[in-house]
Amino acid sequence: MKKLLVSVALAAAFGAHADEGMWQPYQLPAMADELKAKGLEIDAKSISKLTEFPMNAVISLGGCTASFVSPKGLVVTNHHCAYGSIQYNSTPEKNLLKDGFLAKNYGEELPATPGSRIYVTEAVTNVTGEVKAGLENKVGNDFYQGIEAKEKQLVAQCEADDGYRCQVYSFHGGLEYYLVKQLEIRDVRLVYNPAASVGKYGGDIDNWMWPRHTGDFSFYRGYVSKDGKPADFSKDNVPYEPKSFLKVSAKGVSDGDFVMVAGYPGRTNRYRTANEVENQFEWAYPEGKMLRERFIEIIKETAPEGSDERIKYESLIAGLANYAKNFTSMIEFYGKSTMLDDRKAREAALTAWINKDSKRQAQYGQTMAELDKLIKESQEHQARDIILGYIGYTTMLPTARSLYRLANEKQLDDMAREPGYQDRDMTRFKSGLERIDRRYAPSVDKAVVLDLLSRYAKLPSEERIPELDKAFGIGKKFDAAKLSKVLDKMYAKTELGDKATRLAWMDKSVADFKASKDPFIQFAVAMYDTDMAQEKKEKELYGKLMKVRPQYMDAIIAYNKELGKPVYADANSSLRVTVGHVKGYSPQDGLVAVPFTRLEGIVAKDTGEDPFDAPKKQLELIKQKQYGDYYVKSIDSVPVNFLSTLDTTGGNSGSPTLNGRAELVGLLFDGVYESIIGDWGYDTDTNRSIQVDSRYMLWVMKYLDHADNLLAEMEIVH
Structure with a gap:
């Protein structure tokens, strides 16, 4: 009944508030017409099915989001999401943070930080009835322990299948409970990260700011045993072969284009008192x-x-x-x-x-x-x-x-x-x-x-x-x-x-x-x-x-239903989908921020000192206008980062930003300064997410770091 109530309220109001909301996948079919009108080209039902493309290509790293981009378990995420693994493998003599790293073959790939995981969500089941049954008259610690015992029992049953990690998530403050089942890949290896002067260009000064010129991307690979099962690190392990992977777009997006993100947003507080x-x-x-x-x-x-x-x-x-x-x-x-x-x-x-x-x-x-x-x-x-x-x-x-x-x-x-x-x-x-x-x-x-x-x-x-x-x-x-x-x-x-x-x-x-x-x-x-x-x-x-x-949440949902307002649960690190458009904004009176930055902006910001110390080779390539296959006439350059109206928060870092055909056009890595307060309330005028453009990612890989082996492995759409 609760699911029906939420879906009805959602469908009634979606057209007016579409860019706000971190939707649970099961809610998406109710939005099908509106999503199609906004620019979604694939079937909305496919986004609700976690075992089908594109959702089974979107994965969690347990704090960040990532996605498979090749049939051999290659994973792309943010540079700052791989930061711990890059740091773990760095020493003063061999500083991968500073200089970057590229494995030219499987044998050169490095073990990620101990405990690194790739989680592939395979099922989400409503278990509200099972969790709450028999606890109606319990209060305080007895109620807490009762809920915990039910959750542990459900998790134990779920994890009877070897190689899985399960968890019960509460939604709407405990109004609903869902059991999430994820394949847990335990052998994770660092494949490639650009130098910090690319991956963290602008550093803390540019963090949460626009305009931005950060190549915030890195690559991992997931490995499993020869029989395809999750296993601890071993030289005998082989690359994981995902059921599907995302194609990477070399065409990218333009101002006003439809975009969506699937990811694992951490926490929002939009219903707090x-x-x-x-x-x-x-x-x-x-x-x-x-x-x-x-x-x-x-x-x-x-x-x-x-x-x-x-x-x-x-x-x-x-x-x-x-x-x-x-x-x-x-x-x-x-x-x-x-x-x-x-x-x-x-x-x-x-x-x-x-x-x-x-x-x-x-x-x-x-x-x-x-x-x-x-x-x-x-x-x-x-x-x-x-x-x-x-x-x-x-x-x-x-x-x-x-x-x-x-x-x-x-x-x-x-x-x-x-x-x-x-x-x-x-x-x-x-x-x-x-x-x-x-x-x-x-x-x-x-x-x-x-x-x-x-x-x-x-x-x-x-x-x-x-x-x-x-x-x-x-x-x-x-x-x-x-x-x-x-x-x-x-x-x-x-x-x-x-x-x-x-x-x-x-x-x-x-x-x-x-x-x-x-x-x-x-x-x-x-x-x-x-x-x-x-x-x-x-x-x-x-x-x-x-x-x-x-x-309290039950009252809010019922009240919002009468008002025709959208109803979605606060983020809780579970899989969500958000939709929006490529769009600039006005941060203050008299200023308008356009939605794309260009290679030339890197040169303009460069001081030669951290955090604005782009590699000399990169500066030279830009000055020579070495745009290659990624030139965009409308901006007369290669786009570096872009803005969107996507409703996101921490945990969405590394999320694939997709076009209407579910092709990867960017990686979400930040939000603008004015939208940070969006964890507490979405503002149509100022909530903007920042993505690294897929064309810049490919440009760095091809012309700066010569990651030809990875480019050949991915399916790139021109």
């Missing part, structure tokens, strides 16, 4: 921006540029900087917008609609008040929670805690364990421990922990945690020098920096941990009971929210 909006923009974003920027400063102060320590943290710096700028834009545009007033007005209108009908009053009358009460409760300790949360970005403290948690969880039956500590999670858990070698430097880790604990120590006494204070010797009067000495001693004595030692702890008992003299292990043991008590309290609150928020 006014109280949540106010707290997020007026407290959480400013605080998070400050902490991220300080984190970056500490890394740069502690690890000299070009050093092995700095290389280890380049990927983290990029991620921190990306969201620091994201938060800056959020704060700026919130200050200029009427978002808070709009949310308050929306809630007032919803309340009035509920109160007009006695049946609606009985169903939803207390929902808003209950939701607001629980939201305020969740914010009570946020000043402490955000500091302790950022400690999660460090290495030694979270590693020790996770290892000790594993030892405790392994005393339970597998199905009774916390998600993340079940047998199905052990390969991923181990890979996380292995990755530490190329992502950890004691000097940096200690400096960040010292800064965060110093902030924690200044909190009011009632916000402090006695066990944490005791572990680090933090007294009523804070002594920074004393804390620094405590940390110096901990980092000097720990053996968790050694990979073999870390991995060995995966098999040790609770008794072994309690007997350990390692200072970080001792910390984890000392904090365990407190951590578990806090987790139980959080689950109690979250269990209550899991009951109330679906009621």
Whole structure:
């Protein structure tokens, strides 16, 4: 019934709001006529079928999107999505980040970061009834645990088929649940990445900005065993042969053309309450921006540029900087917008609609008040929670805690364990421990922990945690020098920096941990009971929210249906489709941004210094007007990046941008500065996604990096 309700509301309003919305594939057939009118040439039903072209060519990397572009498992994604693997294989002597990398044959391809995966979605099943059955009268922690138990049971049944990874996703705040089944390719290899002076041209300065001239693309390849099954890395493995792959267009797109994206957007918040909006923009974003920027400063102060320590943290710096700028834009545009007033007005209108009908009053009358009460409760300790949360970005403290948690969880039956500590999670858990070698430097880790604990120590006494204070010797009067000495001693004595030692702890008992003299292990043991008590309290609150928020979303869906407005679920990292057009925009009064940038823009920006230091060979090719097969008369050059009205967010990075025939015409990699706030609400005038043009990608591959072997492997449409 809910699916029908959503589809009816969607079909009624799609024509007026088509560019807004991250649609679940099953919703697309209801849009068929409108999609065709906008420029879709393939059957809309095919986009809803995950085992057919083009959807089975679109894949997840577990944080980014990618797509198959050859019959031999060649995968294209963003440079910044492959950044961790490029960094992992880089050293000061052989810096693939700086110089680029191209494997001329299978044997030269490099293993990606440990734990890298390619996920091919094969089925999405509505399991709402199974998940909620028998839990109608449960509340709080009992409800939370009940939902979790049902999800684990469904996942276990799904993963009985070897080589699959399954997960239950909640939609509309828990109104609906879907089981997603994905083939999990475990042998992932780095094939090609352009130099950072192409793939990250403009760096943090140009991040979220337009005009843009970034070659944000790289290639992986998926490998499987000789019998075609997912397998761990082996020299005997062979390239995976996907059921379909995308053709790459050398013709590209023009201003006004239809485009669509299939991908895995991370999180949006378009149905959050006014109280949540106010707290997020007026407290959480400013605080998070400050902490991220300080984190970056500490890394740069502690690890000299070009050093092995700095290389280890380049990927983290990029991620921190990306969201620091994201938060800056959020704060700026919130200050200029009427978002808070709009949310308050929306809630007032919803309340009035509920109160007009006695049946609606009985169903939803207390929902808003209950939701607001629980939201305020969740914010009570946020000043402490955000500091302790950022400690999660460090290495030694979270590693020790996770290892000790594993030892405790392994005393339970597998199905009774916390998600993340079940047998199905052990390969991923181990890979996380292995990755530490190329992502950890004691000097940096200690400096960040010292800064965060110093902030924690200044909190009011009632916000402090006695066990944490005791572990680090933090007294009523804070002594920074004393804390620094405590940390110096901990980092000097720990053996968790050694990979073999870390991995060995995966098999040790609770008794072994309690007997350990390692200072970080001792910390984890000392904090365990407190951590578990806090987790139980959080689950109690979250269990209550899991009951109330679906009621709120049910009311919004019913209300929007009456208004004829589109209804789509907030992004939650599951597969979605968005549609739009190639289109510029006006960022401010008196300025109009055209939808394409050109090769000549690279030369105009170039300073010879990072991040505007294009390769000399590239600059020379541009000056010689070496456009080759990719020249576009309307712009008198080769297009580099282009804008579209596609409704996207983080997680969509690497998504294939497709034309009406489902040919790859670009890779989505960013949004304009003005559209960052789009996570909270889509604006037709300012929401613009940024794509690297397929013609620029092919131009770089052919004329700059001579990736002829890959060009020959792909099917290129002229």
